[in-house]
Amino acid sequence: MQSIEKEAAIAQEYLAKVSVEAERKFDVYLPSEKDRPCRLHEAMRYSMFAGGKRLRPALVKSTFDMFGGKGESVWLAMSALEMLHTFSLIHDDLPCVDNDDFRRGKLTSHKKFGEATAVMAGDALCVLAFELMGKTGNAQAIEILAHLLGTFGMIGGEMTDIECEGKPVDLEIVDYIHYHKTAALIEASLQVGAMLAGASDADIQKIRNYGRSIGLAFQIVDDILDIVSTTEELGKDAGSDVEKGKATYPALVGLDKSREKAKELYEESIRALDGLSCDTGILRAIAAFIITRVN
Amino acid sequence: MQSIEKEAAIAQEYLAKVSVEAERKFDVYLPSEKDRPCRLHEAMRYSMFAGGKRLRPALVKSTFDMFGGKGESVWLAMSALEMLHTFSLIHDDLPCVDNDDFRRGKLTSHKKFGEATAVMAGDALCVLAFELMGKTGNAQAIEILAHLLGTFGMIGGEMTDIECEGKPVDLEIVDYIHYHKTAALIEASLQVGAMLAGASDADIQKIRNYGRSIGLAFQIVDDILDIVSTTEELGKDAGSDVEKGKATYPALVGLDKSREKAKELYEESIRALDGLSCDTGILRAIAAFIITRVN
Numbered sequence: 134m135q136s137i138e139k140e141a142a143i144a145q146e147y148l149a150k151v152s153v154e155a156e157r158k159f160d161v162y163l164p165s166e167k168d169r170p171c172r173l174h175e176a177m178r179y180s181m182f183a184g185g186k187r188l189r190p191a192l193v194k195s196t197f198d199m200f201g202g203k204g205e206s207v208w209l210a211m212s213a214l215e216m217l218h219t220f221s222l223i224h225d226d227l228p229c230v231d232n233d234d235f236r237r238g239k240l241t242s243h244k245k246f247g248e249a250t251a252v253m254a255g256d257a258l259c260v261l262a263f264e265l266m267g268k269t270g271n272a273q274a275i276e277i278l279a280h281l282l283g284t285f286g287m288i289g290g291e292m293t294d295i296e297c298e299g300k301p302v303d304l305e306i307v308d309y310i311h312y313h314k315t316a317a318l319i320e321a322s323l324q325v326g327a328m329l330a331g332a333s334d335a336d337i338q339k340i341r342n343y344g345r346s347i348g349l350a351f352q353i354v355d356d357i358l359d360i361v362s363t364t365e366e367l368g369k370d371a372g373s374d375v376e377k378g379k380a381t382y383p384a385l386v387g388l389d390k391s392r393e394k395a396k397e398l399y400e401e402s403i404r405a406l407d408g409l410s411c412d413t414g415i416l417r418a419i420a421a422f423i424i425t426r427v428n
Numbered sequence: 429m430q431s432i433e434k435e436a437a438i439a440q441e442y443l444a445k446v447s448v449e450a451e452r453k454f455d456v457y458l459p460s461e462k463d464r465p466c467r468l469h470e471a472m473r474y475s476m477f478a479g480g481k482r483l484r485p486a487l488v489k490s491t492f493d494m495f496g497g498k499g500e501s502v503w504l505a506m507s508a509l510e511m512l513h514t515f516s517l518i519h520d521d522l523p524c525v526d527n528d529d530f531r532r533g534k535l536t537s538h539k540k541f542g543e544a545t546a547v548m549a550g551d552a553l554c555v556l557a558f559e560l561m562g563k564t565g566n567a568q569a570i571e572i573l574a575h576l577l578g579t580f581g582m583i584g585g586e587m588t589d590i591e592c593e594g595k596p597v598d599l600e601i602v603d604y605i606h607y608h609k610t611a612a613l614i615e616a617s618l619q620v621g622a623m624l625a626g627a628s629d630a631d632i633q634k635i636r637n638y639g640r641s642i643g644l645a646f647q648i649v650d651d652i653l654d655i656v657s658t659t660e661e662l663g664k665d666a667g668s669d670v671e672k673g674k675a676t677y678p679a680l681v682g683l684d685k686s687r688e689k690a691k692e693l694y695e696e697s698i699r700a701l702d703g704l705s706c707d708t709g710i711l712r713a714i715a716a717f718i719i720t721r722v723n
Contacts, residue, residue: 252547260554271567289465295544
């Protein structure tokens with residue numbers, strides 16, 4: 134087995150390559166700034182092209198390819214997943230929610246376009262994502278994606294995250310928040326990719342377990358970086374979790390134990406891929422990237 | 429032909445009957461307040477059960493039944509359409525958008541639950557609507573619904589409505605706003621009902637034309653009522669359009685010409701139903717109700 138750093142480098146190369154292709158598709162699927170309502174379309178594009186790792190599209194594509202998927206539907210789903218992620222970021226940054234001024238080193242949507250436009254831009258990206266998913270022709274994938282996005286998934290995690298700010302919480306709540314806020318959409322990306330490729334239920338279950346582990350690991354690493362990195366490195370306000378009294382692993386168990394937990398989750402994610410007969414190289418590399426990343 | 433008042437009475441009876449059945453389904457499909465995140469689920473239910481005519485579910489059902497649709501999918505779509513309508517109302521009422529304190533005689537979502545919860549409740553209703561639509565198994569209906577809901581439909585109309593507040597506008601813009609803000613989702617309700625019932629493309633086109641006419645009529649009547657009714661009659665702040673400098677028909681052409689336009693649109697909607705071989709009685713009655721309603 135290669136060193137974890139080498140694995141991570143493979144993932145970074147893969148992410149860079151997929152980003153370029155995915156962004157070309159975003160440009161096709163996103164409405165033009167020349168079409169009415171122009172400023173809303175501008176706001177949607179601003180946030181979609183504000184950078185980011187494009188992790189979710191890469192997870193859709195790697196899973197789709199791994200299971201031998203063919204055709205254009207993967208690009209629709211990749212774009213949909215990035216739109217849903219962006220929708221959640223825009224609404225989370227709003228003054229009434231996390232009140233963040235910067236995201237990925239750029240002004241947040243409401244700082245740039247005003248609050249009303251930011252609310253609508255988030256809404257419009259969410260709705261456009263489902264339009265693209267409708268074009269894949271796979272209604273079952275839409276049902277599962279929406280479920281993992283809703284109050285029993287991502288939105289449930291975000292809401293609980295907001296409600297728990299500044300309150301004493303236990304590890305059960307932190308796990309609930311992290312799993313729902315972050316892991317659910319990562320799991321959804323993998324599952325949608327697998328479903329569009331026609332993977333078996335048993336294989337989808339393995340992929341979901343992998344997603345749950347890397348999703349939790351991703352959020353723990355995020356919370357560690359919020360403490361140990363600078364605002365410049367992160368492209369968003371560092372130290373904001375502590376300031377807001379956010380429920381995080383480092384806040385509850387400290388940095389060292391949080392790093393240990395991320396490592397354990399990494400190992401769990403690799404084990405979850407056991408028994409898949411296809412080439413899981415990229416997914417293993419992405420897991421390594423997730424726990425070694427620095428921004 | 430019966431008098432328009434008699435037709436309207438038939439529609440009212442139909443709406444009342446469908447409301448009862450539809451609300452029973454909303455209760456089944458909406459997550460329980462006992463499940464986490466409890467307060468978010470409470471907020472979703474609060475707005476969904478705050479009253480309302482349930483016009484969109486009734487349009488889904490009447491069209492589905494008219495084209496001989498069978499099965500449970502209609503209830504999923506009816507609930508989805510009401511959730512999408514409610515999502516749009518919650519976000520439109522936000523302080524950064526229309527800043528309304530009352531809706532249907534009750535406090536708006538952000539007044540009752542706070543802004544963050546109102547943003548998330550809207551988001552969650554939108555996402556749940558697509559989960560229910562996913563359960564219908566009809567991906568094409570999802571694509572079309574999302575298109576009519578997005579920036580080339582409802583959200584596009586809302587955004588332009590906000591942008592045009594207090595600015596001089598012409599009838600072309602007012603028509604654009606009304607068609608998109610209101611008629612698009614009404615058209616979508618009809619089209620989804622027809623698609624789930626397996627109607628032909630030619631019949632769906634007739635139904636869409638009907639929807640476009642009654643949708644525009646609906647918004648013009650709304651704007652007339654905003655001027656001639658009291659806050660008590662409306663259950664929301666009367667006179668708020670004038671106060672906000674909203675782009676409306678009455679503001680542009682006066683009350684009398686607005687009433688004439690609504691009447692013309694009513695007649696157009698009835699003509700659009702010509703050539704359908706099924707029983708269009710309920711749709712004709714609903715059109716009569718729309719232009720004679722007083723709240």
